[in-house]
Amino acid sequence: MEEKVLIGRLYDIQGFSVQDGPGIRTTAFLKGCPLRCPWCHSPESQLFTKQLSWMSIRCLGVEACKERCIKACDKNALEYGTTRKDIQTEKELQLVHVKRDICDNCGKCADACYAEALYLTGKDYTVDELVQRLLKDRSFYETSGGGVTISGGECLSQPEFTLEVLKRLKEEGIHTAVDTTGFAKWDTIESVLPYTDLFLYDLKHMDSKKHRETVGVPNEIILSNAKRIAEAGGKLQIRIPVIPLFNDDEDNIRKTAEFCKELGDAVTMIQLLPYHNLGTMKYLRISDEPAMEATPPSEEFMQKLKGIMEEYGLHVTIH
Numbered sequence: 001m002e003e004k005v006l007i008g009r010l011y012d013i014q015g016f017s018v019q020d021g022p023g024i025r026t027t028a029f030l031k032g033c034p035l036r037c038p039w040c041h042s043p044e045s046q047l048f049t050k051q052l053s054w055m056s057i058r059c060l061g062v063e064a065c066k067e068r069c070i071k072a073c074d075k076n077a078l079e080y081g082t083t084r085k086d087i088q089t090e091k092e093l094q095l096v097h098v099k100r101d102i103c104d105n106c107g108k109c110a111d112a113c114y115a116e117a118l119y120l121t122g123k124d125y126t127v128d129e130l131v132q133r134l135l136k137d138r139s140f141y142e143t144s145g146g147g148v149t150i151s152g153g154e155c156l157s158q159p160e161f162t163l164e165v166l167k168r169l170k171e172e173g174i175h176t177a178v179d180t181t182g183f184a185k186w187d188t189i190e191s192v193l194p195y196t197d198l199f200l201y202d203l204k205h206m207d208s209k210k211h212r213e214t215v216g217v218p219n220e221i222i223l224s225n226a227k228r229i230a231e232a233g234g235k236l237q238i239r240i241p242v243i244p245l246f247n248d249d250e251d252n253i254r255k256t257a258e259f260c261k262e263l264g265d266a267v268t269m270i271q272l273l274p275y276h277n278l279g280t281m282k283y284l285r286i287s288d289e290p291a292m293e294a295t296p297p298s299e300e301f302m303q304k305l306k307g308i309m310e311e312y313g314l315h316v317t318i319h
Contacts, residue, residue, distance in 0.1 A: 007124050008161035011044050011153070015137055019319065021177035021198055021237070023146025026137045028130060030162070031122050033153040034183050036216040037204070038292040039243055041279030045153035050122035052105045053285040054098055056084065058117035061093030065115070069096055072112035077102040100288060121286065127161065131168045138174070147175025149200065156184035159191070166195035177237075182222035189225055193234055198268070201226055201236045205247045206255040214246060223259065230266035239271045242305065244294040253305050257312040270309055273319040274302050 012029040020027045032048035044051060062070060062080065070078045081097025096118075110118045125133075134148050141147050148169055155162045155178060162178070169176050178192060179200040203222070205211045211219040229236060238260055242248050247256075260267050274297045283291035302318050309316045 006127050006161045006164055008127070008130060008158050008165070009048060009050070009122050009124050010130070011042070011121050011123075013133060016140065017149065020149040020151065020179060021147065021200060022175070023144035024137075024140040025146045025149050025177070026134050026140075027149040027151050027179070028134065028155075028165070030150065030152045030155040030158050032157040033181070034157060034217055035154070035181055037241075038214065039241065039275055039294075041276070041282070042153075043279070043283050043291070044121040044286055048157070050105055050107070050120045051286050052098060052103055052107065052110060052118060053121045054096070054118050055285055056082075056095060056117070058115050059084075059093065059095045060115045060117070061086075062096055063094060065113070068112040068114075069109040069118055072108045073103075074106075074108065075102050075104060077104075078109060127164045127168060130165055131172075134165075134169065134174075135172060138172075141174060145175070147177065147197070149177040149179055151179035151200075152181075154181050154183065156180055156188050156192070159184070159188045163192050163195070166192055170195045179239075182225045183217055184221075184225065186225060186228060189229065190232070193229070193232055196234065198235045198237055199229055200239055201229075202239050202241070203256055203259070204241060204243075206252055206259065210246075226259075226263060230263040234266060236263060236267050237269045237271060238267055239273055241273045241275065242297055242302065243275050244297060248297065248301075248305070250308060253308050257309040257314060260309075260314055261312045267314070270314050270316040271319055272302060272305055272309075272316065 009031045010029055011031050014027045017025045017027045031045055033046045077099045078096050081095045083092045083094055086093050107120045110120050150162055166176050175197050176195060177198040177200055178196045181202050204215060208218040208220055260270060275294060276296050277293055280291040280293060306316045306318055
């Protein structure tokens with residue numbers, strides 16, 4: 001009987017990552033997530049399917065490429081769109097527009113676009129292929145006390161693939177971290193526990209109703225899984241995205257701190273992640289819908305939240 005070949009779908013691999021766990025790390029970002037956070041800085045991570053992305057700054061204009069992308073599309077999903085001025089020639093370039101309601105993400109236009117303004121987000125790897133890529137950075141892990149972080153999207157939405165990659169990394173003596181929303185079946189988390197040195201664990205809001213209204217899922221399973229990881233001897237680095245008018249009020253911060261305190265020594269650190277709008281342009285690459293935009297919290301405000309959580313005896317940092 002032939003052995004099943006596991007395939008995982010990623011949207012990025014980032015080397016020399018210093019914010020996704022201890023030391024210098026390589027982070028593998030898997031596609032697919034059950035949450036729909038309006039502030040998500042990687043919207044291309046949400047769907048499991050491959051997606052057509054369009055980066056306007058790379059587009060040479062349909063005249064320069066003789067409409068290669070438009071002609072390549074069988075669905076007539078590309079049309080003339082906006083114009084922009086070329087930086088060097090100051091000539092107005094006629095750009096394309098993707099009709100998202102028609103596009104089926106087949107990638108034919110991306111194959112035709114030699115400027116790579118159009119490209120598919122999402123690449124498939126076997127376990128062997130990904131592990132081989134991750135081990136190329138072994139020297140960085142060994143000299144810095146780093147390792148590999150499996151992230152997303154929600155990497156536990158591809159449970160078999162994630163588990164096998166973690167197993168293989170531990171066989172190689174690599175420190176492993178799983179960056180997760182916590183919204184997964186306990187059986188899935190329990191399966192990766194023996195091969196995960198650290199969980200980077202998101203806590204977004206302590207009120208389940210508000211959690212569901214904003215990100216699309218309730219929080220009971222997230223909080224329950226955090227407790228069970230702690231009880232099972234796992235280590236947690238809690239990450240809290242600080243989102244204006246969502247979870248940045250003192251009442252929620254205190255309730256979050258109380259919950260983290262209950263997890264005891266399992267919590268190695270609390271990371272406060274101030275909202276930023278650096279990912280807003282990514283939304284326009286895959287959709288016509290604008291991203292959420294808000295004013296990032298000030299350093300003074302972040303220090304205030306940090307101080308509140310430190311009252312509970314927690315080790316708190318600001319990203």
